Amino acid sequence: MNTRKQHVIDIAHQLFIEKGFQATSIQDILDYSGISKGTFYNYFSSKNELLIALFTTLFKKIEKGQDDLLIGQDPKNIEIFIKQIQYKYETNRANKLLSLFDEVFYLNDEELKQFLKRCHIRSIRWLYERFIDIFGESKKPYLLDCAIMFRGILQNNQKYNSAANNSNVSIHDIVRYSVNRTVTMVEEVAETGEQLLPPELLDSWMPNCKKTNKAFQQKLYHSISTLKKSLIHNEDQAKYIELLDFILEELLHSKESRKFLIEMAIRSLKSEAGSLEKKELQQLEQLVANYFKQLEEAD
Amino acid sequence: MNTRKQHVIDIAHQLFIEKGFQATSIQDILDYSGISKGTFYNYFSSKNELLIALFTTLFKKIEKGQDDLLIGQDPKNIEIFIKQIQYKYETNRANKLLSLFDEVFYLNDEELKQFLKRCHIRSIRWLYERFIDIFGESKKPYLLDCAIMFRGILQNNQKYNSAANNSNVSIHDIVRYSVNRTVTMVEEVAETGEQLLPPELLDSWMPNCKKTNKAFQQKLYHSISTLKKSLIHNEDQAKYIELLDFILEELLHSKESRKFLIEMAIRSLKSEAGSLEKKELQQLEQLVANYFKQLEEAD
DNA sequence: AAATAATTGTACTGCCTGTATAAAAATCAT
DNA sequence: ATGATTTTTATACAGGCAGTACAATTATTT
Numbered sequence: 001m002n003t004r005k006q007h008v009i010d011i012a013h014q015l016f017i018e019k020g021f022q023a024t025s026i027q028d029i030l031d032y033s034g035i036s037k038g039t040f041y042n043y044f045s046s047k048n049e050l051l052i053a054l055f056t057t058l059f060k061k062i063e064k065g066q067d068d069l070l071i072g073q074d075p076k077n078i079e080i081f082i083k084q085i086q087y088k089y090e091t092n093r094a095n096k097l098l099s100l101f102d103e104v105f106y107l108n109d110e111e112l113k114q115f116l117k118r119c120h121i122r123s124i125r126w127l128y129e130r131f132i133d134i135f136g137e138s139k140k141p142y143l144l145d146c147a148i149m150f151r152g153i154l155q156n157n158q159k160y161n162s163a164a165n166n167s168n169v170s171i172h173d174i175v176r177y178s179v180n181r182t183v184t185m186v187e188e189v190a191e192t193g194e195q196l197l198p199p200e201l202l203d204s205w206m207p208n209c210k211k212t213n214k215a216f217q218q219k220l221y222h223s224i225s226t227l228k229k230s231l232i233h234n235e236d237q238a239k240y241i242e243l244l245d246f247i248l249e250e251l252l253h254s255k256e257s258r259k260f261l262i263e264m265a266i267r268s269l270k271s272e273a274g275s276l277e278k279k280e281l282q283q284l285e286q287l288v289a290n291y292f293k294q295l296e297e298a299d
Numbered sequence: 300m301n302t303r304k305q306h307v308i309d310i311a312h313q314l315f316i317e318k319g320f321q322a323t324s325i326q327d328i329l330d331y332s333g334i335s336k337g338t339f340y341n342y343f344s345s346k347n348e349l350l351i352a353l354f355t356t357l358f359k360k361i362e363k364g365q366d367d368l369l370i371g372q373d374p375k376n377i378e379i380f381i382k383q384i385q386y387k388y389e390t391n392r393a394n395k396l397l398s399l400f401d402e403v404f405y406l407n408d409e410e411l412k413q414f415l416k417r418c419h420i421r422s423i424r425w426l427y428e429r430f431i432d433i434f435g436e437s438k439k440p441y442l443l444d445c446a447i448m449f450r451g452i453l454q455n456n457q458k459y460n461s462a463a464n465n466s467n468v469s470i471h472d473i474v475r476y477s478v479n480r481t482v483t484m485v486e487e488v489a490e491t492g493e494q495l496l497p498p499e500l501l502d503s504w505m506p507n508c509k510k511t512n513k514a515f516q517q518k519l520y521h522s523i524s525t526l527k528k529s530l531i532h533n534e535d536q537a538k539y540i541e542l543l544d545f546i547l548e549e550l551l552h553s554k555e556s557r558k559f560l561i562e563m564a565i566r567s568l569k570s571e572a573g574s575l576e577k578k579e580l581q582q583l584e585q586l587v588a589n590y591f592k593q594l595e596e597a598d
Numbered sequence: 599a600a601a602t603a604a605t606t607g608t609a610c611t612g613c614c615t616g617t618a619t620a621a622a623a624a625t626c627a628t
Numbered sequence: 629a630t631g632a633t634t635t636t637t638a639t640a641c642a643g644g645c646a647g648t649a650c651a652a653t654t655a656t657t658t
Contacts, residue, residue, distance in 0.1 A: 181448065
């Protein structure tokens with residue numbers, strides 16, 4: 001990667017650590033890195049893209065560090081696992097990755113959200129597979145649940161421990177404590193047979209990005225809600241809202257959206273709309289047209 | 300409370316559920332509730348204040364609901380506890396409270412953050428005290444850890460279960476499963492004597508809001524970082540940054556800030572500052588003056 | 599040296615939160 | 629009921645933000 005671009009990422013990372021993502025303006029990044037706005041948008045199409053680039057490099061680094069710890073070692077050895085987790089959390093802490101991750105997850109950007117979800121699932125899957133190494137194939141049906149709970153236990157212990165900053169407990173202690181709890185849990189649920197989520201779910205989570213679909217949903221939702229808003233004080237409000245809700249429903253929740261119905265609904269709205277809504281309706285029409293075009297291409 | 304004001308809160312709540320807090324603009328709230336901007340800012344001093352008002356009413360409602368379930372019942376009975384937790388999570392889900400809470404925690408507003416932290420600690424304390432009811436005084440030293448871990452287990456189980464929306468596991472099952480794990484954990488740590496956080500910490504967390512202090516910190520930090528930024532291309536950058544960092548350090552991390560040193564530092568900066576920085580320096584001076592005044596009043 | 603690509607500076611759009619204020623409407627006190 | 633006070637409205641405004649547009653300049657390739 002371009003060293004200049006990497007330099008911008010590093011500066012941004014530093015600023016995100018100090019002030020948080022949302023509190024850091026693009027102008028801040030420009031001032032500190034000494035590049036111009038044009039160059040920034042030549043490198044990244046948006047602030048969120050920069051964040052994705054940052055996360056990508058950090059996650060790669062962490063994954064590599066974790067994998068290196070396993071090389072030439074016995075995967076069954078739980079001490080290695082502890083070292084791996086400890087490494088991850090120490091790196092996270094140094095980079096304030098967890099806060100950043102939390103802060104950013106609920107931003108109103110489908111692409112970013114999908115990316116973060118994928119990272120998330122990836123790390124759960126990693127845990128799950130390491131648990132198979134450690135606890136054996138026979139415990140498999142319970143290990144997704146245990147991976148999820150281990151994550152919760154560790155994360156919360158870590159969070160409250162750093163809140164109690166006077167505490168002299170080290171990350172190593174926290175990891176060991178959390179692992180100890182998990183070992184007992186695995187034994188217990190394997191004994192009683194209790195299960196919440198079957199591990200097969202992981203497969204259905206992984207490839208299922210549907211990125212374009214989600215982005216479409218967001219745009220669609222935005223368009224419909226703008227239209228609804230512009231109708232608030234209209235006398236035939238109820239009728240129009242019904243039509244808009246129908247379009248939404250038909251596009252998102254029916255197995256196969258009926259194109260002619262939706263087109264008819266939009267036409268009907270257009271014929272009675274004021275000039276203000278007309279522009280928005282045209283956008284909606286375009287959006288729907290693109291959606292169907294894309295569907296046909298996929299066949 | 301004013302019914303009109305409550306109505307605005309309800310409308311806002313609905314919008315936050317549908318679109319999220321950040322994606323809902325004040326204009327949206329005005330349009331849907333039919334009030335004017337002036338009235339809005341008469342009711343709430345900011346969007347964040349509105350959110351605090353919303354959280355306050357919701358939390359009160361949940362706490363009351365939980366307490367009502369305990370009336371006339373045996374506090375030792377774990378079934379009642381399960382019902383209480385189930386009630387809380389069902390209400391949370393209906394109100395999307397957890398997402399809202401997560402979304403909003405990292406906004407750049409100290410007052411809001413302090414408020415949310417207090418809510419957080421409050422709920423952990425509630426768990427801890429219920430655990431004392433259930434598991435007995437003898438287990439007390441381990442019950443803060445267990446409350447924290449229970450929260451993590453439950454929250455994660457719940458999160459992944461709703462992600463796997465095809466799952467037919469009910470909230471009740473998730474709560475019961477999580478409680479079962481916790482019961483074993485309590486026994487285990489009481490046996491082995493492992494402890495991360497002593498419960499006495501709760502007391503030191505609770506009253507210690509230091510709201511004004513935190514708000515001051517935020518303003519101070521902002522002021523210093525603006526000044527730093529304006530010095531980026533200054534030749535004596537390093538010297539000034541050193542001075543600024545000293546002021547920050549002395550004000551925030553020394554037991555008793557030495558007023559005369561800080562005033563001297565600011566004077567020295569002022570004497571050599573450009574006109575641009577002068578305005579910002581004056582604000583910093585004012586901020587520091589107010590801080591010391593407040594300290595003296597507190598004595 | 600010419601052609602191509604990267605970078606800069608600046609002005610712009612459009613959205614946002616929050617402020618200011620004068621006019622209108624509603625409520626209260628006498 | 630009327631005069632005083634508070635609440636509400638409408639509207640314009642300030643300042644900050646992300647992102648776009650584009651012509652002028654500087655680097656890099658060929």
